[in-house]
Amino acid sequence: MQPQIEKAIADIRSTFTECIVETEPDGGGGAYVTVRDLALGPPYAQQKIWVGFQITFQYPYADVYPHFTCAELARTDGRSLGDGIGNANWRGRNATQLSRRSNKLNPATDTAALKLLKVMQWLRTHP
Template sequence: MTPEIEQAIAEIKQAFPEHPVDVQAESNGGAYIIVNNVLIGEQYIPSTSWVGFVITFQYPHADVYPHFIDGGLRRVDGGLIKGDGLSGPNPWRDRPAIQVSRRSKRLNPAIDTAATKLTKVISWLRSR
């Protein structure tokens, strides 16, 4: 992994200290990340999920996109988790997953870190 990837992983662990973070090196110098037991909202069953994503070797000059959540999630009201940036279930890392597409349109590597992006994605999911 590149030093920038290692720094990003350290920042994620610092931002989410109560959540186990699984890391697997990616063949080009990036990393596959899964943050476990994330509260994504009481409007979902279950209300927690893992959140997975890839930090590519181009980081910090590439967006951390897309993110994935547990493909077994459902809405409390019985509705499917689809539309407006959500699709699936799709397989991701041998898991059924829902893809969360929240692309950063004006990427600024100084402030748009992997940890910041993850926080924004979780906040967006909670607001839905």
């Protein structure tokens, strides 16, 4: 893995200290990352979820996108998951894709950890 990827992973670990962070080199200088035990809760049925994503070798100049989570993600009120959330495949297994692209990426400030924080905030407040 390239040094900027290792730094991004260390930043994720220090930001999400209550979570398990699993990594695997992607074979191209980047890494696949899965963060487990992220708190979610209402309006979702899941109290905790995992979120997976790839940090590519172009990081920090490339967006960390998309993010994936458990295929069984569901709302407690029975409503659909809504825009930006759909069925997908994450590393050979069924998953739910969380589509939150950063349109104005600033490589100096937009870290992989910050992106995951934003994705989780969006998911928690998504109507």
